[in-house]
Amino acid sequence: MITRRTALRLVALAGAAGLTSPLQARARDIAADWPGILERAKGQTVYFNAWAGDERTNAFIAWAGEELKRAHGVIINHVRLRDTAEAVTRVVAEKQAGRDKDGSVDLIWINGPNFLAMKQQGLLYGPFAEALPNWRYVDTTKKRSNIVDFTVPVEGLAAPWRLAQVVYLYDSARTRRESLPISVPAMLGWAKANPGRLTHPTIGNFLGSTFLKQALYELAPNPEILDRAADDASFAMVTAPLWAWYDELRPNLWRQGREFPETGPAQRQLLVDGEIDFYISFNPAEAATGIANRQLPDSARVFVLERGTIGNSSFVAIPYNAAHAEAAMVAADFLLAPATQARAQDPRQMGNFTVLDLDKLSAEQQALFARPDGMPALPTNAELGIVLPEPHPSWMTRITAEWEKRYVR
Known part of the structure; x- marks a missing residue:
């Protein structure tokens, strides 16, 4: 094909x-x-x-x-x-x-x-x-x-x-940039070393599903398959590494992965309150605008992953x-x-x-x-790195349904 x-x-x-x-x-x-x-x-x-x-x-x-x-x-x-x-x-x-x-x-x-x-x-x-x-x-x-x-x-x-692109926000007054993960596999190691300091919005929120889509890009055996609609066979095969990764990640998330913030602003507040160390956003300017609007501390900054982020x-x-x-x-x-x-x-x-x-x-x-x-706090265009294309919409739909089947009790 x-x-x-x-x-x-x-x-x-x-x-x-x-x-x-x-x-x-x-x-x-x-x-x-x-x-x-x-x-x-x-x-x-x-x-x-x-x-x-x-x-x-x-x-x-x-x-x-x-x-x-x-x-x-x-x-x-x-x-x-x-x-x-x-x-x-x-x-x-x-x-x-x-x-x-x-x-x-x-x-x-x-x-x-x-x-x-x-x-x-x-x-x-x-x-x-x-x-x-x-x-x-x-x-x-x-x-x-x-x-x-x-x-x-x-x-x-x-x-x-x-353009919208995935970035991750952190507070540089509390966390050194060098200590944060630069890849999805490294994110798991970081979470194990810092239990409870990472979360994502509920998967029903687009940022929650994007958190998983971003992980899938790095973990899929062949990311090009994400260009096509997911079917039963391809979905099970391609997402197997994702669920293995998430099974290990979840117990190390905020509140052991039993609760999730409902929205992007809700996870932002967790950072402000010192409960987490970084969070996902789809707005590269969020740190700069959050500072200007007094929603984030002056030390808020953004970073991206070395292989690129979805945009x-x-x-x-x-x-x-x-x-x-x-x-x-x-x-x-x-x-x-x-x-x-x-x-x-x-x-x-x-x-x-x-x-x-x-x-x-x-x-x-x-x-x-x-x-x-x-x-x-505003990244330069060069600092945003590679823009990864969105997967076919069927992947997000299936990921959401599969996550709920696996983790919602």
């Missing part, structure tokens, strides 16, 4: 050999027509459907709207969502009603199952992402999540704009029937601009790490991503 990585290499080779698909031709047409797209976008209003559960992100979208209006005459109307599925459902309903143009959704903040659903149902405009002028800065090598979303090839149907990208996509596709593309391109990405990464703004490859930037542009003065 051809793996996802092999398939992506074949696609790249085909492109290098001059084999052009209709989708590639469409992307080339968009790139060639970019001046016309900018002109037609003037005066258009982009109905940007985006989750509104974080006020700093809402403020960032508002700032982006002001900049787009000033620079390109594009107006951003933030349609605030509680769940991305609301926008997906709206586009599905319009398709069923035969509304194949002048749709009510122009741009969606999306990834994971929602992106897969829209791609499978032919509800996405494009491919457009690789045609954007700022695409040339995107990291498609070390940050594969920019082109593969939860094992689903994006194929230009969405543009990345922010995923958030995307913006354009529905197939968007009324203002030109302006939506201009907005997507603006979100990829180095100056925009640098502002997004600043913990004083949004605190989300960049999807760009800093080696592709000029020295002046790279300087925008320098760690702000007075924020030693």
